[in-house]
Amino acid sequence: MSAPTEEHAPTDDRSASGSGRDRRTYALVGGAGLISTSLAAYEIVPASVTPLLRESLGIGSSAAGLVVSVMFGTAVVGSLPAGVVLDRTDSRRVMALAVLALFVAGVWGWLAGTAGAYWSVIASRALGGVAYVVVWNAGIDIVSRAVHADVQATAVGIFTASGPVGFAIGQGTGPLIAARFGWPAILPAFTAVALLGLLLFWPASRGLGEARGDAPSLREFLTVLRSPTVWLLGALGFLSYALYLFVNSWGSSYLTQELALSLATSGLVVALFPGVGLLSRVSSGLLSDRVFGGRRRPVVLGSFALAAPLLLGFTRLGSVALVVVALLLSGFAIQLTLGLSYTYVREVVEERVAATAVAFQTSVGLAGAFLAPIAGGAVVDAAGFEPAFLLAGGLAVVGALLAWRAPEPTR
Structure with missing residues (x-):
């Protein structure tokens, strides 16, 4: 991956300049990735200590699921307006403000959790969802601008890999932090790291966040909402995020309640599910760009086709070893779509509304992330873990059928 350079560099000065641009690109992607990693850890970490959270606040499964999913709910509402703003303003500065808001949300949640104020915790998480x-949208937009078009899917895949890395860190370390400092400490534990990422990202991203020419017209904006392909890709994102958040939210509880693992061990085991996304999300771009010659559909179709049988048979696995294998394979499969869908949707619309298309994809996708922990908790309470995982497997089958019909981008 490299920043744009001149095709021929006959002098050492130009080569040195190209190397400098390469270093700047690596710093930009690394800084943006560090911000996103800390944010993802903050997002998912309550799921790793659900039993402690329920006992402390006196709430049920669905209410506990809301602590995780409320961030995605506010993101659903805020994503499309955010994309419109990013197409019209300096996304670099807006991203910096969002990092500061994230830090405030973490401290607020810690104070509210310590006081046992459930709805104040929810409000703090809603602010985190806006951040x-x-x-997410600004990072994808800026990273996409920083690299050559022929490696754009790979670069965006690397950035989106920050999500599963953060999820794995949150799932694995949440119980350890809670045991040492109390469960409310999990909320601000990761937000300060985002400030360090901003220090790396800010100088490297100079000149990459400005709005591109005139703002998109209302007519251009509406072309995004009227595109059947955009809606189809949004549906695939919805299903992928629903599956991803369902396993992340209730996998640990399944291991604790059904397989009698300790909370700390369950957290570490479930951390494998998002953690493998570091490989999966980077691989999605490489597979699409290199193996399939830029085609996107084969990767997305394979994602759902592999995930479906793993989820359908998950509760029938009799040993922890088989569960670990299933978590690794299903985590890899589901996140292939999560890594590629943002590049995919950018390529089916005009460049001037690319950020809006990404925001739409984020909004629809995160609707699945919002609903999955709550709906999953309701099914678990009403019928148990087996019907819940069977339902997840059925959604993966639907995803495979939709992916079969998805067209390849023409841009």
């Missing part, structure tokens, strides 16, 4: 969607 999340701005960082």
Whole structure:
């Protein structure tokens, strides 16, 4: 991956300049990735200590699921307006403001959790959801501008890999932090790291966040909402995020309640599910760009086709070893779509409304992330874990059928 350079560099000065641009690109992607990693850890970490959270606040499964999913709910509402703003303003500065808001949300949640104020915790997480969607959309937009078109899917895949890395860190370390400092400490534990990422990202991103020419017209904006392909890709994102958040939210509880693992061990085991996304999300771009010659559909189709049988048979696995294998394979499969869908949707619309298309994809996708922990908790309470995982497997089958019909981008 490299920043744009001149095709021929006959002098050492030009080569040195190209190397400098390469270093700047690596710093930009690394800084944006560090911000996103800390944000993702903050997002998912309550799921790793659900039993402690329920006992402390006196709430049920669905209410506990809302602590995780409320961030995605506010992101659903805020994503499309954020994309419109990013197409019209300096996304770099907006991203910096979002990082500061994330830090405030973490401290607020810690104070509210210590006081046992459930709805104040929810409000703090809602603020974090606004910060999340701005960082995510702006990061994808800026990283996409920084690299050559022929490696754009790979670069965006590397950035989106920050999500599963953060999820794995949150799932794995949440119980350890809670045991040492109390569960409310999990909320601000990761937000300060985002400030360090901003220090790396800010100088490297100079000149990359400005709005591109005139703002998109209302007619151009509406072309995004009227595109059947955009809606189809949004549906695939919805299903992928629903599956991803369902396993992340209730996998640990399944291991604790059904397989009698300790909370700390369950957290570490479930951390494998998002953690493998570091490989999966980077691989999605490489597979699409290199193996399939830029085609996107084969990767997305394979993602759902592999995930479906793994989820359908998950509760029938009799040993922890088989569960670990299933978590690794299903985590890899589901996140292939999560890594590629943002590049995919950018390529089916005009460049001037690319950020809006990404925001739409984020909004529809995160609707699945919002609903999955709550709906999953309701099914678990009403019928148990087996019907819940069977339902997840059925959604993966639907995803495979939709992916079969998805067209290849023409741009």
